Amino acid sequence: MKKHNLLARVIIIVVVFLLGLYAVIGPRRRPALADFKWSGIKQSLATNIHLGLDLQGGSHLVMRVKTEEFLKRLTEEDFVAAQNAAKDAGYDVKSGRADVGPGNYRVVIEPGDTSKTAEIKEAVEKKVELGDTSVWNYSGSGGTLTWSMTGAAERTLADNATQQALHIIETRINALGIAEPTLQTHGAQTSHQILLQMPGVQDPERVKEVLRGESRLELVHVISPPSPQPAATYATQAEAIASLGSAGTVPPNRKVVPYQERNDAAADKNQPKPKQWVVVEIPAIIDGSELRNAQASQSQGGRSDEYEIDFSLKKAGADKFGAWTGSHINEYMGVVLNDEVRSIAFIKSQIYDRGQISGRFTKQTAEDLALTLRSGALPAPIEYLEERTVGPSLGADSIRAGVRASLVGLGLVIVFMLFYYRGSGVNAVVALMLNMILMMAGLIVFGATLTLPGIAGIILTIGMAVDSNVLIFERIREELRSGKTIPSAVELGFNRAFITIIDTHVTTIISSLFLFVFGTGPIRGFAVTLVIGLLINLFSAVYVSRTIFIWLLSRRKMESLSI
Amino acid sequence: MFQILHDVKIDWLGNRRWFVGISVLVMLAGLFSAIFRQATGRQAFNLGVDFKGGTVVTARFKQRPSDDAIRRALVSKGVGDAVVQPVTDRTDTVLIKVPLEAEGQDGRARVREALNTFGSEARAGTELEADQKAAYKIVGTDAVGAIAGAQLRNKAIAVTLAALVGILIYIAVRFEWTYGAAAVIAVFHDVLVTLGFFSIFQLEVGLTVIAALLTLVGFSVNDTIVVFDRIRENRKLHRRDSLYKVTNDSINQTLSRTVIANGLVFLSVLAMVLFGGDVLRAFSLALFIGVVFGTYSSIAVASPIMVWWEQRLEAANRAAALSFNQPVRGGARPAPVTPGPRKQRSTGAGRA
Numbered sequence: 001m002k003k004h005n006l007l008a009r010v011i012i013i014v015v016v017f018l019l020g021l022y023a024v025i026g027p028r029r030r031p032a033l034a035d036f037k038w039s040g041i042k043q044s045l046a047t048n049i050h051l052g053l054d055l056q057g058g059s060h061l062v063m064r065v066k067t068e069e070f071l072k073r074l075t076e077e078d079f080v081a082a083q084n085a086a087k088d089a090g091y092d093v094k095s096g097r098a099d100v101g102p103g104n105y106r107v108v109i110e111p112g113d114t115s116k117t118a119e120i121k122e123a124v125e126k127k128v129e130l131g132d133t134s135v136w137n138y139s140g141s142g143g144t145l146t147w148s149m150t151g152a153a154e155r156t157l158a159d160n161a162t163q164q165a166l167h168i169i170e171t172r173i174n175a176l177g178i179a180e181p182t183l184q185t186h187g188a189q190t191s192h193q194i195l196l197q198m199p200g201v202q203d204p205e206r207v208k209e210v211l212r213g214e215s216r217l218e219l220v221h222v223i224s225p226p227s228p229q230p231a232a233t234y235a236t237q238a239e240a241i242a243s244l245g246s247a248g249t250v251p252p253n254r255k256v257v258p259y260q261e262r263n264d265a266a267a268d269k270n271q272p273k274p275k276q277w278v279v280v281e282i283p284a285i286i287d288g289s290e291l292r293n294a295q296a297s298q299s300q301g302g303r304s305d306e307y308e309i310d311f312s313l314k315k316a317g318a319d320k321f322g323a324w325t326g327s328h329i330n331e332y333m334g335v336v337l338n339d340e341v342r343s344i345a346f347i348k349s350q351i352y353d354r355g356q357i358s359g360r361f362t363k364q365t366a367e368d369l370a371l372t373l374r375s376g377a378l379p380a381p382i383e384y385l386e387e388r389t390v391g392p393s394l395g396a397d398s399i400r401a402g403v404r405a406s407l408v409g410l411g412l413v414i415v416f417m418l419f420y421y422r423g424s425g426v427n428a429v430v431a432l433m434l435n436m437i438l439m440m441a442g443l444i445v446f447g448a449t450l451t452l453p454g455i456a457g458i459i460l461t462i463g464m465a466v467d468s469n470v471l472i473f474e475r476i477r478e479e480l481r482s483g484k485t486i487p488s489a490v491e492l493g494f495n496r497a498f499i500t501i502i503d504t505h506v507t508t509i510i511s512s513l514f515l516f517v518f519g520t521g522p523i524r525g526f527a528v529t530l531v532i533g534l535l536i537n538l539f540s541a542v543y544v545s546r547t548i549f550i551w552l553l554s555r556r557k558m559e560s561l562s563i
Numbered sequence: 564m565f566q567i568l569h570d571v572k573i574d575w576l577g578n579r580r581w582f583v584g585i586s587v588l589v590m591l592a593g594l595f596s597a598i599f600r601q602a603t604g605r606q607a608f609n610l611g612v613d614f615k616g617g618t619v620v621t622a623r624f625k626q627r628p629s630d631d632a633i634r635r636a637l638v639s640k641g642v643g644d645a646v647v648q649p650v651t652d653r654t655d656t657v658l659i660k661v662p663l664e665a666e667g668q669d670g671r672a673r674v675r676e677a678l679n680t681f682g683s684e685a686r687a688g689t690e691l692e693a694d695q696k697a698a699y700k701i702v703g704t705d706a707v708g709a710i711a712g713a714q715l716r717n718k719a720i721a722v723t724l725a726a727l728v729g730i731l732i733y734i735a736v737r738f739e740w741t742y743g744a745a746a747v748i749a750v751f752h753d754v755l756v757t758l759g760f761f762s763i764f765q766l767e768v769g770l771t772v773i774a775a776l777l778t779l780v781g782f783s784v785n786d787t788i789v790v791f792d793r794i795r796e797n798r799k800l801h802r803r804d805s806l807y808k809v810t811n812d813s814i815n816q817t818l819s820r821t822v823i824a825n826g827l828v829f830l831s832v833l834a835m836v837l838f839g840g841d842v843l844r845a846f847s848l849a850l851f852i853g854v855v856f857g858t859y860s861s862i863a864v865a866s867p868i869m870v871w872w873e874q875r876l877e878a879a880n881r882a883a884a885l886s887f888n889q890p891v892r893g894g895a896r897p898a899p900v901t902p903g904p905r906k907q908r909s910t911g912a913g914r915a
Contacts, residue, residue: 386708401842402843459831507785508784514722
């Protein structure tokens with residue numbers, strides 16, 4: 001082996017080592033002597049390595065957007081609108097229905113006069129978006145009108161709903177002031193799942209509460225004789241339906257909804273008002289999409305612990321609202337939140353762009369509600385599939401256990417290598433230590449997240465890293481036994497073992513890659529450390545170890561090799 | 564130099580009937596356990612929340628009530644089917660496992676309600692010790708819904724199989740497909756044996772166990788490759804030797820490496836089992852079993868299968884060559900009859 005070759009090797013190794021060391025303790029500030037003490041190293045690692053939620057504590061939520069609910073509501077709303085449009089145009093509608101189910105979203109209308117289907121179709125599609133052929137397929141066979149949602153549209157609409165939900169959730173999470181949240185879609189696109197990770201959040205109850213808030217706000221016309229008579233309310237749902245005088249059925253442009261003035265304020269908790277029912281007109285005058293802003297504020301004239309929500313409307317909504325209120329003076333209007341009437345008021349004068357939801361809220365519920373109103377309504381409810389939380393103390397326990405196991409494993413391996421391979425064992429131990437330092441550097445440089453299974457990956461790397469050295473050393477011993485000189489035995493040992501080392505590394509990396517793709521969070525951390533460890537191992541256990549041998553052999557003529 | 568297992572001459576393949584017997588026996592035991600438990604209405608595997616769904620609450624107490632007291636508190640709040648499990652590392656901590664809930668019910672909230680009978684929980688954001696009045700604190704939860712559970716289960720199976728196929732392809736490219744198939748069968752054997760142990764001893768199967776199984780896949784193939792690499796090398800060097808003899812020699816030559824290297828991995832896994840804490844226990848145990856059987860299978864399962872397969876192909880090849888006077892199998896290795904450079908027949912490690 002030529003001299004300059006050795007020099008080049010040594011330079012490469014020293015440079016890599018220094019770079020690794022710099023990555024571990026350097027980048028934030030100039031290293032001081034204290035950094036090289038045990039406590040200093042611990043400190044540097046703690047600040048530089050990004051810990052996973054299972055070690056630093058935090059919440060991990062996987063939720064699913066119930067897109068089928070979104071499609072269901074869309075279909076049902078279109079059905080009601082279509083029926084109203086047909087009636088408004090003067091056609092008799094005998095019956096109709098909205099079919100809802102995966103792969104089968106349909107609006108069906110049976111007209112009284114089956115010869116008029118073409119005219120009805122035209123009247124309906126002029127007013128309702130059922131005419132959009134990229135979403136709805138129309139068929140008019142047998143005297144009924146049927147609009148079926150296409151499969152492509154079903155997928156696109158569901159995907160859009162998920163994206164919209166993701167966006168709204170992001171707004172809400174940011175408004176709550178959660179530090180460094182991770183929010184992304186999760187799993188297959190068709191699964192409509194969202195992953196939310198919040199480091200440091202131990203109890204996600206409040207977050208879930210805010211996310212759960214669907215906050216569908218509607219301002220509706222309450223069917224009632226005008227003021228000064230009181231608003232018509234009914235004690236039971238049946239009474240409310242009976243008041244419609246249509247033989248127990250609710251006509252398509254009416255809806256019976258519960259009415260309860262909510263008492264969140266502590267003082268009123270013991271005496272809740274009884275639940276009542278009212279009849280409202282659909283569609284609503286305006287809905288939450290027309291909101292410009294919503295803010296919690298103290299009730300005027302009420303007690304200081306009572307809150308209400310002031311809202312303002314966008315231009316288009318304000319125009320619509322102003323026109324409607326102008327023509328309905330003295331009639332009753334209701335504020336409907338999530339299909340429940342929260343307050344009823346009669347219209348004193350024309351209102352344009354401002355309103356209040358008074359319902360005796362507490363400060364926090366009012367603020368949360370205002371927040372969910374501002375961020376817009378979620379297109380569909382969400383359900384939680386996975387919820388994992390780790391408190392910082394549990395995480396600290398895991399770190400302690402992981403570090404202890406690593407040190408014990410490392411110690412056992414080092415003792416064995418020194419005992420069994422003597423001088424060459426030192427060689428393997430140097431390679432192993434270098435591997436550990438570069439592993440830490442790798443984690444920091446790639447910004448990888450260290451998790452508890454990740455620590456397990458490091459421990460396993462310790463075991464598997466020495467495998468390469470064992471392969472090489474055993475091979476060198478074999479060559480020596482067959483009578484080779486020391487230099488050629490070393491040369492052959494490395495060359496022959498290298499093929500095997502490549503094969504074994506590749507297979508382990510293959511299975512780690514699958515693990516990386518499959519896993520989330522902690523499991524992924526395992527694959528990361530294992531792959532980093534194995535790649536570094538090719539350098540430390542083969543290249544560095546060989547250089548040490550070359551150096552030993554170049555110094556003097558060796559009579560025997562300590563192996 | 565100090566060494567173990569130098570110059571061994573064990574007829575591994577000669578004992579293959581024993582090995583096959585042992586492997587089949589162990590696998591049957593696991594299979595029997597799984598089927599028997601399933602048939603008698605119990606669970607084949609002790610699936611964790613990851614796969615079954617449900618909630619696990621980790622609670623830490625200042626003065627830990629007895630398991631029974633906790634159970635009674637849970638029952639009084641309507642959580643009747645919860646499992647209370649002590650944590651081996653910390654006596655002040657307990658795991659409470661609540662099975663899958665109906666939609667809209669929050670396992671964590673219900674457990675908290677029950678635990679409030681022992682005193683209040685530490686305020687959010689404060690540690691248990693810091694809150695004077697608190698009696699306990701929920702330090703961790705894992706809640707998995709039915710959909711996520713089924714999803715994770717299917718994904719785990721799919722990914723394990725995909726990893727096996729990936730490895731089969733790699734070995735098929737690097738060696739022959741018979742080698743790849745033999746290695747994959749051996750790994751499959753290891754996975755089944757490990758799962759068998761998990762069924763017999765009802766150890767909890769969670770996501771980390773799947774990670775351990777995949778690691779095991781890599782590790783076991785690793786080991787098999789070391790032997791196969793040596794066989795490949797020796798076949799070139801000793802063309803006159805039968806595959807049977809070359810395989811035996813190769814196993815013997817690599818035996819000391821196998822024992823030492825796997826012994827070291829075994830040591831580090833042992834450190835994990837003993838000191839790695841409760842969260843990693845199932846993972847470490849799976850690896851523990853896997854390392855032992857992974858080592859065994861590369862010698863006792865992979866090599867015999869490969870030799871048996873190659874011999875059958877060779878026999879078929881020869882028969883075909885006799886009848887048609889031409890080889891039928893594309894890419895066949897030279898049969899043992901191929902004249903090669905005369906070499907000293909050697910059995911040990913020595914080689915020119």
